[in-house]
Amino acid sequence: MKFIADFHIHSKYSRATAKNLDLENIHKAAQIKGVSVIATGDFTHPAWWQEIKAKLEPAEDGLFALKPDVARICDTQVPAACRRLIRYLLVTEISNIYKKNGRTRKNHNLVFMPSLDAAERFNRRLDDMGNIRSDGRPILGLDARNLLEVVLETSSAAYLVPAHIWTPWFSLLGSKSGFDSIAECFEDLSPYIFALETGLSSDPPMNWRVSALDRFTLISNSDAHSPAKIGREANFFNAEISYMGIRNALAGADAGGFQGTIEFFPEEGKYHIDGHSACHFRCMPRQTRGLGQRCPVCNKPLVLGVLYRVDELADRSEGERPPGAKPYTSMIPLEEILAEVFQTGAASKRVRNTYVQLLQRYGAELDILRTIPRDDLDRSGVALLGEAVERMRNGAVHFEPGYDGEYGQVRIFDDNERDELKGQAALFCMPAAEKQDDPLVAGADVNADPTATVFCGQPPHVWAQRWDQVYALNDQQQRVVDHFQGALLIVAGPGTGKTRTITCRMAALMTNRQVPAASILAVTFTKKAAREMHARLAADLPPGADLPTINTFHGLCRSLLLEGREDFPATIVDDEGRAAVMADALKQVGASGCAVKMTVAAAVDGVVRAKQQLLAPLDDLSGLPLAGQDHQLLAQIYATYQELLQLQNLLDFEDLIVKTVRRLETDAAWRHRLQQRFAHIFVDEFQDINFGQYRLIRLLAPGSANVCVIGDPDQSIYGFRGSDVRFFKQFSDDYPGAHSIRLTRNYRSTDTILQAAYQVAYARTLTVTGRVTTFSGIQGQPFVSILEAPSAQAEAVLIGRTIEQMVGGTGFHAIDFGKVSTGKEESSFADFAVLYRTGEQGRLLAEVLRQAGIPCQQVSRQVYSQNPGIAKLMALLRILSDQASYMDMNQLVDLTVPGISRETLDGFKAWGFATRQNLTQALRAAIRLPILGMSLSRQQRLTVLIRMLHCLKSDCAGRTVAEIIKRCLAQTTLGGQIKSEDLQPLLASAAASQENLASFLAEQALQCDTDLYRPDVEKVALMTLHASKGLEFNFVFIAGCEEDLIPFRRCEGFAGDHEEERRLFFVAMTRAKRELFLSWAGKRTLFGTTTLQQYSSFIDDIGRQLKSFTASPIRKKVQQQLTLF
Secondary structure (H helix, E strand, C coil): CEEEEECCECCCCCCCCCCCCCHHHHHHHHHHHCCCEEECCCCCCHHHHHHHHHHEEECCCCCEEECHHHHHHHHCCCCHHHCCCCEEEEEEEEEEEEEECCEEEEEEEEEEECCHHHHHHHHHHHHHHCCCCCCCCCEECCCHHHHHHHHHHHCCCCEEEECCCCCCCCCCCCCCCCCCCHHHHHHHHHHHCCEEECCCCCCHHHHHCCHHHCCCEEECCCCECCHHHCCCCEEEEECCCCHHHHHHHHHCCCCCCEEEEEEECHHHCCCCEEEEHHHCEEECHHHHHHCCCECCCCCCECECCHHHHHHHHCCCCCCCCCCCCCCEEEECCHHHHHHHHHCCCCCCHHHHHHHHHHHHHHCCHHHHHHCCCHHHHHCCCCCCHHHHHHHHHHCCCEEECCECCECCEEECCCHHHHHHHHHHHHHHCCCCCCHHHCHHHHCCCCCCCCCCCCCCCCCCCCHHHHHHHHHCCCHHHHHHHHCCCCCEEEEECCCCCHHHHHHHHHHHHHHCCCCCHHHEEEEECCHHHHHHHHHHHHHHCCCCCCCCEEEEHHHHHHHHHHCCCCCCCCEECCHHHHHHHHHHHHHHHHHCCCCCCCCHHHHHHHHHHHHHCCCCCCCCCCCCCCCCCCHHHHHHHHHHHHHHHHHCCEECHHHHHHHHHHHHHHCHHHHHHHHHHCCEEEECCHHHCEHHHHHHHHHHCCCCCEEEEEECHHHCCCHHHCECCHHHHCHHHHCCCCEEEEECECCCCCHHHHHHHHHHHCCCCCCHHHCCCCECCCCCCCCEEEEEECCHHHHHHHHHHHHHHHHCCCCCHHHHCCCCCCCCCCCCHHHEEEEECCHHHHHHHHHHHHHCCCCEEECCHHHHHCCHHHHHHHHHHHHHCCCCCHHHHHCCCCCCCCCCCHHHHHHHHHHHHHCCCCHHHHHHHHHHCCCCCCCHHHHHHHHHHHHHHHHHHHHHCCCCHHHHHHHHHHHCHHHHCCCHHHHHHHHHHHHHCCCCHHHHHHHHHCCCHHHHCCCCCCCEEEEECCCCCCCCEEEEEECCCECEECCECCECCECCCHHHHHHHHHHHHCCEEEEEEEEEECEEEECCEEEECCECHHHHCCCHHHEEEECCCCCCCCCCCCCCC
């Protein structure tokens, strides 16, 4: 008898599975898909085992059926054309984690049992060995060879099939923790293995390349975690429909019993090619070898995919077919085909309704995909359905291969082609028949043979033809790449691949248009963005190819100002240094007789705003928004502040742009040289530029320039820092004839997250349907979770418990589980980010999470630089490089034993200011000259410190930055003041740096919060909403979603820019890839005041259907996963 079987599914008791994955829904789904024999899955789980015994009854030998009273009810919910007999086979999956031959091994194995009694005996054996109660797929510290021994001892008819044998992390031959052969794993019991499951990321032709696999039957199964996934891979049989009939067919005793497989296109599998999902980098094996198997973005090892691993073990070339190889056919799920035809999500109402209509008319999904003639499908009423299915059957599809846990994407049409074909199809496509008049429904044969049509294998994969498809661009992105001359404005919504698009455009200019790399300039806001662009280009271009100039605004200005100007002061003062200089300026202005009623923060803000508008101290500052401050007083403070900077050879961030713009405006020859040098200019995040940055770009790129800017007005979030979205909106006026291209395909977030985010973004303007939004077609959790807690402390605890639950606690769950697209999946801590509005929130969250044992990294330059030990070390490094200010000297009170008093250092600074000396000059002079007003004993102690600094400086001469840091720690008291964990980020930066100490310090000073994020550490990321820009995480919590916090109200009577707060919330929401949590507290203490809180009005802007409220802490499950060792 011919039938289709799926031997690998799970139950609702496995982690990250659908709650409706029960026997009834499996029964219905199998009929709808066209599968006749289905695994029970998870029979080792006690609760599932009880359901199996209660709801199933024996059928053919070793097979089981749903009891008739239950089956009848289920069958009424299945289209008549799909109905068939369904049989269950007792199968479970075991996860083995153990050490063998000096390595940790992790592999999954399918165990088949011939009877309830045998399965019960097997369960008792496993229960004695480990915990089989907490997960449908138990995790055992048992050698796979010994598991096979238990299987064989339980029943001579039982057998074991290694599961998804190529998956990197958890499989027999996987690159991360597998073996190089079956014999190495199963040793003397290897002859008892007769079948192997290939997995979603490989297909038969890939396995045919390894001759050692020729003796095994290659099977394929769905590994379904929800009913909808059943049958996505399956097996064809023409055999006796019984346990032994199936076993004999797989073991080869019935030569014609096993007839081949239904395959996922392997490129769709989530471990097909190599890559690193955290950095959005993927590549083919030959490129991986050229990269030394390391990610070019973060330098961590790449996760090697199935294709790479096959290459390693292969002893045949591509395309060779061994004798006796079974045929196969590759398919795309029908709902995915419909989603592409309709250009909507696979879970949309239109797709679902059409799917049901097709089932009612033609029968089971696999029949539609495999056997229904093209002509019949052309008459279905669905334009392009016949064409799409025929292309799929012929393998004429396009891919973006999966990598590092990210599913690949398959496309049948490109956009232009789809529109053209739709127009043709509309001329011939007949309307769909009414349901009640459909003879195919009314007269369907429920016993029709589901495999009557002969199928044959597809041609072997030709990987060379697919190389370019790894970097496939959508039509919008391709238009950007193809644009050559003139100005270009790219409106890129969140997650639309803007970095990839503009780096591809740069590569195309260099390779297709022969534009020299030196003629291309790209300007970003963060070093992280610049590094990512650089890494992508380095990976895409031939080894050793020249690369364009890619830098941040401030980094670019520093490099331009230093060109040919050896005397130019290169010392960049960071935020803390700027505040210290401003404090000195306020003191000096006050000492001059002026009444100074301005805080350091307000003065810094006023001066920053002035510089962003390119205003000098003597210019009219009355137009600056200073919230009631005295503009004349600000001018005096500004002038004094600049004098102190100049005295100490310092520049602040804004000075870099101001001085560059002023020089470009006054030095026409220099401006012309730079315009000639940078013939093609790219600007990232253009919506966030301020006036000074705008002037810089306009001077480098006049009206006729080849300038390409990219950004999104909906993500303009730095108005409080002087940015102005009007520069984005007036681009077409500045560059007449400029082209505009909008990127709307999101590759990051689920459609649910995007819908919720755009509802917030456009809640007070137009309806979402009246604006252009991005879409992804990515399905997942159908709601955003709203978490309510009674207090801020309780909110932090609730977030911590949720994270702990999702990573599976502290056992082996997180490391054992692969990434999936939906559900409360187990993940690693690095998959999570907690975002907040204020630093005070961050401190509480970090404290609570760390107390709970959850590792976290605070992505905050302020938190890092305010670490006392780090601050002292950085001050010392600046002194050694002659780049220090008097504030740095004040950090060294306890650098030596005995220390030196703050009064002595304050006196030294006052003397230096009075004598108009910078710190380096004053340090030299203090050894030779008396310091006015300082006692001899104090100056002697100061001289001891200065001589120690001179000795240390001599000792560090010619050494690398990393070596200098180690010397500083060893020769001062700093070694005992800094924790090793706190020092690691700085040491890592130093080790990677090729710069001298001065340049290294300048790079450190120019870092922003986002640049401090470390994707290579397994920690939850904690950061402000602003710092999250440019990052993405699988799971995002936005804490403190309360009025006066989000949106933020800075002080009484000053609410700030409400619409910018709305955009900021939108940015934070769209950092989430898979799930989004919005939390709020009923009571919070902020800035010393405790208040009762109301949840943010932004939450009200999200439709009710997209929200799920949780008002109580998540309880831990009673069942616990035991440790293995």
